[in-house]
Amino acid sequence: MNLKDGQCPDWPLALRRYLAASLVLHLVWEILQLPLYTLWTKGTLREQAFAVVHCTVGDLMIAGLSLLVSLAILGRPTWPVAGSRRVWLLIVLLGVGYTIYSEWLNVSVRRSWAYSDLMPTLPVLGTGLAPLFQWIIVPTLALWLAVGRAPWRDQSAAAK
Numbered sequence: 507m508n509l510k511d512g513q514c515p516d517w518p519l520a521l522r523r524y525l526a527a528s529l530v531l532h533l534v535w536e537i538l539q540l541p542l543y544t545l546w547t548k549g550t551l552r553e554q555a556f557a558v559v560h561c562t563v564g565d566l567m568i569a570g571l572s573l574l575v576s577l578a579i580l581g582r583p584t585w586p587v588a589g590s591r592r593v594w595l596l597i598v599l600l601g602v603g604y605t606i607y608s609e610w611l612n613v614s615v616r617r618s619w620a621y622s623d624l625m626p627t628l629p630v631l632g633t634g635l636a637p638l639f640q641w642i643i644v645p646t647l648a649l650w651l652a653v654g655r656a657p658w659r660d661q662s663a664a665a666k
Contacts, residue, residue: 517585529562531648532561532562532566533562536561536562537558539640543625544620544621546622569648573597576592576596576597576600586653591659594657595658597645598641601641605641
C-alpha cells in the first residue's frame with residue numbers, strides 16, 4: 507500500500523479479517539477449554555454445544571467492540587499500516603480486563619458456570635488462566651492474521 511500517493515490503507519479489509527479470525531480462533535479455544543469447566547462432566551452434549559456457541563458469539567462481540575474502542579481512541583488514519591502496536595495493546599488490555607470482571611461475576615457472584623479442578627487460576631483473583639490467556643493469545647493471533655504481520659510492528663518497521 508502506498509501512503510505517499512494519498513491512498514488510505516485498507517482498514518475495512520483488516521477489520522473483516524480480524525473478525526473472521528477472531529470467530530474461528532475463539533470457537534476453537536472455547537471447544538478446547540471445555541474440560542476446564544464442570545460443564546464438561548456435568549452437562550449434556552446439547553448444553554455443551556450451546557455454551558460453546560453462546561460463548562463464541564460473546565467472544566466475537568467483545569473482540570469487535572475492543573477493536574472498535576481501540577481504534578476510536580488510538581487509531582490513526584493510516585491504521586493498520588501504522589499505529590498497530592498501540593491498538594493491539596489496548597485490545598488486549600480491554601479483553602483481559604473484561605475477562606477478569608466477567609469470570610469473577612459469573613463464577614463467584616452469579617455462579618453461572620464453575621471451573622473444574624483442572625482449571626489453573628490466578629492467586630487472589632481466582633480468574634481462570636485459560637480464559638485469561640485466551641484474551642492475550644487470540645486477539646494477538648487474529649490481529650496478526652488481519653494485518654499480515656506481528657501487531658506490535660508497523661509495516662514500515664516490518665519492511666526493515
